[in-house]
Amino acid sequence: MEGLSVAQATNHRGLLNNFERNGEPMPTIISSLSDRSKARMLFFAYVLFVLFTDNDFFFLAFNLFLAFAALELSYLLPLFRARLIREWPASIAVYSIFVLMSPNVFYMVTDLIHMNLFDFDYLDEMAMEEWWHFFLLAAGVFIALFFYVLMVQSVQRLLGAGRWSRMLLLLFVLLGSIGIYIGRFLRFHSVHLFTEPWLLLERLLQSFSKDAFLFVSWITLLQLLAIAVFGRGTGRGTPHE
Amino acid sequence: MNELVSLYVTVAAVAIMLLAFQVYFTVIVYRREQSLGWACAALFLFTGLNVLLYQAIKLEKRAELRPEEMTDEERKVWRRVYLLLIVQYMVLFAALSWIF
Numbered sequence: 001m002e003g004l005s006v007a008q009a010t011n012h013r014g015l016l017n018n019f020e021r022n023g024e025p026m027p028t029i030i031s032s033l034s035d036r037s038k039a040r041m042l043f044f045a046y047v048l049f050v051l052f053t054d055n056d057f058f059f060l061a062f063n064l065f066l067a068f069a070a071l072e073l074s075y076l077l078p079l080f081r082a083r084l085i086r087e088w089p090a091s092i093a094v095y096s097i098f099v100l101m102s103p104n105v106f107y108m109v110t111d112l113i114h115m116n117l118f119d120f121d122y123l124d125e126m127a128m129e130e131w132w133h134f135f136l137l138a139a140g141v142f143i144a145l146f147f148y149v150l151m152v153q154s155v156q157r158l159l160g161a162g163r164w165s166r167m168l169l170l171l172f173v174l175l176g177s178i179g180i181y182i183g184r185f186l187r188f189h190s191v192h193l194f195t196e197p198w199l200l201l202e203r204l205l206q207s208f209s210k211d212a213f214l215f216v217s218w219i220t221l222l223q224l225l226a227i228a229v230f231g232r233g234t235g236r237g238t239p240h241e
Numbered sequence: 242m243n244e245l246v247s248l249y250v251t252v253a254a255v256a257i258m259l260l261a262f263q264v265y266f267t268v269i270v271y272r273r274e275q276s277l278g279w280a281c282a283a284l285f286l287f288t289g290l291n292v293l294l295y296q297a298i299k300l301e302k303r304a305e306l307r308p309e310e311m312t313d314e315e316r317k318v319w320r321r322v323y324l325l326l327i328v329q330y331m332v333l334f335a336a337l338s339w340i341f
Contacts, residue, residue, distance in 0.1 A: 078307065079308045079323065080323075189338065191335055
C-alpha cells in the first residue's frame with residue numbers, strides 16, 4: 001500500500017471487498033473450476049492461441065502438449081496402482097512412461113532461452129513484436145509451471161506421508177533434471193529411450209562433465225524452489241480438490 | 242522401393258490401430274450411456290480427445306477417477322482404456338519419429 005494516499009488506499013480496499021464475502025473470496029468462473037479443469041482449459045486455449053496467431057513460437061504448442069500429457073498421466077497413477085500380480089506389467093509400463101514423460105513439464109521453463117531470437121534493445125525503442133513474443137513465451141511457461149505444481153501434487157499424493165516419500169520425490173525431481181539435460185543438450189526425446197536406447201545411453205555417458213553436473217544441479221534447485229513456493233502439498237483439503 | 246513399402250505398412254498399421262481403439266471405446270461408451278451422441282463423439286474424436294471429453298463430463302462427476310470409488314469391473318475397463326490409449330500414443334510417437 002506504500003505510495004498510495006489514504007483515499008486511494010481506501011478505494012483499493014473497497015475494490016478488494018468486491019471480491020470478498022464473509023471473509024472468503026467470492027467464486028468467479030475461473031476460481032470455481034477444479035484445478036484439473038483449469039489446466040485443461042488453459043492448455044486448449046493456449047494451443048489454439050499459439051496456432052492461430054502470427055508468431056515464431058509454434059513449437060510451444062507441441063511442448064505444452066507434451067507437458068499436458070505428463071500431467072494427465074500423473075492423474076492416472078492411482079488407477080494403475082497394482083492390486084494383483086497380473087496387474088504389475090501394465091502398472092510398471094504406465095509408471096515408467098510417466099517418469100519418462102514428466103521432465104517435459106519443467107522443460108518448458110528452459111524454453112525461455114528462445115527469447116534470444118530478439119535483441120530487446122529497450123532503451124532504443126519499444127518493439128512490439130518482441131514484447132508480443134515475450135508475452136506468448138511467458139504465458140506458456142506460467143501454464144507449464146501450473147502443470148508442474150499439479151503433477152508434483154499428484155506424485156506427493158501417491159507417495160503419501162511415508163518415511164521414504166521425501167527421498168522418492170527428490171529422486172523424481174533429480175531424474176526430471178537429468179531428463180531436461182538430455183532433451184535440451186543431447187536433443188533426445190522420451191521416445192528415443194525405446195527406439196535408440198543404446199545411443200542415448202552412450203551419448204549421456206560421453207557428455208558427463210562439470211558443466212552437465214552444474215546444469216542438473218541448478219535445474220533441480222529450480223524445481224525444488226517451484227515446489228516450495230507454489231506447491232500445495234498433497235492438495236487434500238483444498239477447496240477445489 | 243523397400244522403404245516405400247515399409248512406410249505404407251507402418252501408416253496402415255497405425256491407422257488400423259487408431260480405428261480399432263475408436264471402435265472399442267465407442268462400444269464401451271454406448272453400452273454405458275445408451276446415447277448415439279456419445280457414441281458419435283467416441284467414434285469421431287481421435288487421439289484421446291474422446292476419452293478426455295468423456296472423462297471430463299461423465300467419469301469425473303461420478304468417481305473423479307478415484308479407483309477406490311470404482312467397482313472392480315469399472316476399474317478393469319478404465320485401466321484397459323487408458324492403457325490402450327497410452328500404447329496408441331507411444332506407437333504414434335515412434336512411428337512419427339521414424340517417418341520424419
